[in-house]
Amino acid sequence: MQREVICIQCPRGCLLNVEFDEVKILAVHGNRCRRGIGYAEEEIYHPTRTLTTTVRVRGGVYAVIPVKTIKPIPKERIGQAMQEISSLIVSAPIESGQVIIKDLVGLGIAVIATRRLTEAN
Amino acid sequence: MQKRKVDLVVIGGGPAGLAAALAADEEKVQNIVLIERDIELGGILHQCIHNGFGLHYFGEELTGPEYAQRFIDWVAETKIEIKTNTMVLEIAAKGQEKWVYAVNRTDGMVIYQTKAVVLAMGCRERTREAIRIPGSRPAGIFTAGTVQRYINIEGYLPGKKVLILGSGDIGLIMARRMTLEGSQVLGVLEIMPYSNGLTRNIVQCLEDYQIPLLLSHTVVQIHGFERIEGVTIARVDANLVPIPGTERYQAVDTLLLSVGLIPENELTRMAEIGLDKVTGGALVNQNRETSIPGIFACGNVLQVHDLVDYVTEEANLAGRAAARYIDSQRVQGEQIEISPGNNVRYVIPQKIQEPITDPIDFYFRVTEPMSVGEIQFWVGKEEIYRTKKKFLKPAEMIRITVSFTNWEKMIQVGKLSVVIKEVS
Ligand SMILES: Cc1cc2nc3c(=O)[nH]c(=O)nc-3n(C[C@H](O)[C@H](O)[C@H](O)COP(=O)(O)OP(=O)(O)OC[C@H]3O[C@@H](n4cnc5c(N)ncnc54)[C@H](O)[C@@H]3O)c2cc1C
Ligand code: SF4
Numbered sequence: 001m002q003r004e005v006i007c008i009q010c011p012r013g014c015l016l017n018v019e020f021d022e023v024k025i026l027a028v029h030g031n032r033c034r035r036g037i038g039y040a041e042e043e044i045y046h047p048t049r050t051l052t053t054t055v056r057v058r059g060g061v062y063a064v065i066p067v068k069t070i071k072p073i074p075k076e077r078i079g080q081a082m083q084e085i086s087s088l089i090v091s092a093p094i095e096s097g098q099v100i101i102k103d104l105v106g107l108g109i110a111v112i113a114t115r116r117l118t119e120a121n
Numbered sequence: 122m123q124k125r126k127v128d129l130v131v132i133g134g135g136p137a138g139l140a141a142a143l144a145a146d147e148e149k150v151q152n153i154v155l156i157e158r159d160i161e162l163g164g165i166l167h168q169c170i171h172n173g174f175g176l177h178y179f180g181e182e183l184t185g186p187e188y189a190q191r192f193i194d195w196v197a198e199t200k201i202e203i204k205t206n207t208m209v210l211e212i213a214a215k216g217q218e219k220w221v222y223a224v225n226r227t228d229g230m231v232i233y234q235t236k237a238v239v240l241a242m243g244c245r246e247r248t249r250e251a252i253r254i255p256g257s258r259p260a261g262i263f264t265a266g267t268v269q270r271y272i273n274i275e276g277y278l279p280g281k282k283v284l285i286l287g288s289g290d291i292g293l294i295m296a297r298r299m300t301l302e303g304s305q306v307l308g309v310l311e312i313m314p315y316s317n318g319l320t321r322n323i324v325q326c327l328e329d330y331q332i333p334l335l336l337s338h339t340v341v342q343i344h345g346f347e348r349i350e351g352v353t354i355a356r357v358d359a360n361l362v363p364i365p366g367t368e369r370y371q372a373v374d375t376l377l378l379s380v381g382l383i384p385e386n387e388l389t390r391m392a393e394i395g396l397d398k399v400t401g402g403a404l405v406n407q408n409r410e411t412s413i414p415g416i417f418a419c420g421n422v423l424q425v426h427d428l429v430d431y432v433t434e435e436a437n438l439a440g441r442a443a444a445r446y447i448d449s450q451r452v453q454g455e456q457i458e459i460s461p462g463n464n465v466r467y468v469i470p471q472k473i474q475e476p477i478t479d480p481i482d483f484y485f486r487v488t489e490p491m492s493v494g495e496i497q498f499w500v501g502k503e504e505i506y507r508t509k510k511k512f513l514k515p516a517e518m519i520r521i522t523v524s525f526t527n528w529e530k531m532i533q534v535g536k537l538s539v540v541i542k543e544v545s
Contacts, residue, residue: 006328008324013320053301053302057276062275063275064274066170066184066273115167115186116190
């Protein structure tokens with residue numbers, strides 16, 4: 001198989017042409033340094049992203065609070081993760097760093113609040 | 122009407138104002154007032170909920186609110202007086218004296234007589250008026266930052282079928298954000314042949330969600346009366362003029378504009394502080410001091426920054442310089458003018474003034490993308506400094522620190538020019 005991947009490990013942003021099969025990378029072209037190979041491997045077999053979004057809040061000064069996953073999660077689970085996060089409603093007050101979800105879609109990764117939100121008066 | 126005497130007024134409680142106030146406090150300035158018109162400190166960072174902030178300054182990846190919170194917590198530990206929900210209406214200066222007029226609900230109008238002022242009012246977004254797209258004026262056209270606030274703070278999604286005009290970072294980030302919230306983002310249009318966003322954002326915001334980036338494209342017509350119903354888009358030629366025959370209709374219910382930011386300088390203008398036509402911000406010396414001694418500027422009100430880390434750095438510089446000014450009430454001395462030469466869009470500072478502090482931080486931008494550029498500093502016919510930088514893009518600010526040894530000569534000539542030569 002073949003795929004194009006842009007390396008984002010440094011500002012050069014090389015366009016990598018990657019040949020791979022089910023289990024391993026066969027060849028990488030277009031990388032200007034070795035880090036590109038490791039990046040291509042990660043991106044092809046286990047792409048991950050830190051998810052940042054918001055959760056609805058009851059009784060807060062604002063209607064939503066920003067949150068993030070404490071670690072990057074597999075890219076293909078983002079849709080499912082968004083569903084779980086958007087079905088939730090939490091109550092103010094909330095502290096920055098407070099755990100909002102302990103175990104996001106069974107990944108064992110927590111979702112925490114990234115700001116403080118006080119109660120509306 | 123209350124009158125108060127203080128040492129320093131900082132206008133704007135975003136990352137620039139926070140860092141400037143903290144730096145002045147660290148230098149033992151006594152009566153510092155930090156004024157913010159919003160209900161809380163933190164500025165625009167509260168709506169920037171994605172991560173990627175603080176890599177340079179803290180060496181870790183934070184979200185916008187987390188970055189802001191660190192500074193808000195530090196300010197809370199000092200005796201800096203914080204006035205939120207307070208709007209500065211005017212600043213005035215006469216000789217050594219400066220006045221800041223501010224208003225809020227509880228105190229009414231307060232006039233602060235102050236020794237120094239730091240301007241940190243940030244920037245605002247260019248609107249449709251600023252880029253003149255023909256067509257009707259229906260609802261459903263927003264700046265990207267406005268929608269960022271609706272979604273990330275107020276919690277509502279203003280549209281379902283979206284097109285984004287402008288590929289700056291805010292536009293890219295909003296393409297992903299609206300997709301995650303369930304809108305269909307049909308594409309991002311960019312009039313230039315290259316994107317103005319970071320590669321990282323193109324990959325993680327567009328490619329991850331298969332959102333097309335259409336380079337050399339723009340919106341030529343807006344359709345709809347009450348609400349936007351669609352737009353006509355077209356390809357543009359090398360002179361950015363739409364090419365006849367390439368027009369195509371696209372149905373949308375929302376158009377986001379991410380077409381640039383402008384420093385918020387109404388107060389600066391009223392005080393008759395000299396402005397730079399290119400940056401839209403004040404003309405400053407190496408201490409980020411404006412044409413009025415004792416009035417300093419930093420952050421997005423001075424130049425639109427792409428990294429908040431540099432905003433903090435610049436604000437530290439302005440805050441420390443304000444403290445020195447308050448201490449000595451010194452006057453500005455001889456100056457060396459700095460002019461942008463070939464391939465340089467602008468340089469901050471625009472002048473170096475005695476007493477000279479060393480080394481000096483320069484921030485500037487290239488006019489065109491370049492894979493390798495040699496940055497050269499010239500005094501008259503003599504080249505006094507050079508360095509090479511790779512992957513220069515107009516969207517990414519260049520920052521270098523330079524120590525000079527030949528001040529005498531530079532002052533004699535009175536001019537320094539910065540040029541960038543493409544190296545192949
Ligand atoms: C919509 C938007 C999105 C952005 N996203 C990113 C991003 O993702 N990553 C990034 O690194 N940078 C981003 N930036 C750039 C970001 O603005 C800077 O990194 C940084 O926040 C600038 O800090 P600042 O303190 O100069 O301005 P701001 O954060 O804008 O703060 C200025 C403050 O001054 C206050 N103010 C203005 N006028 C007055 C007055 N007359 N009286 C009292 N208070 C006043 C404002 O209310 C505001 O709180 C974004 C900018 C915008 C506009
Ligand atoms: S391959 Fe190397 S040089 Fe190219 S973008 Fe990746 S890290 Fe940078």
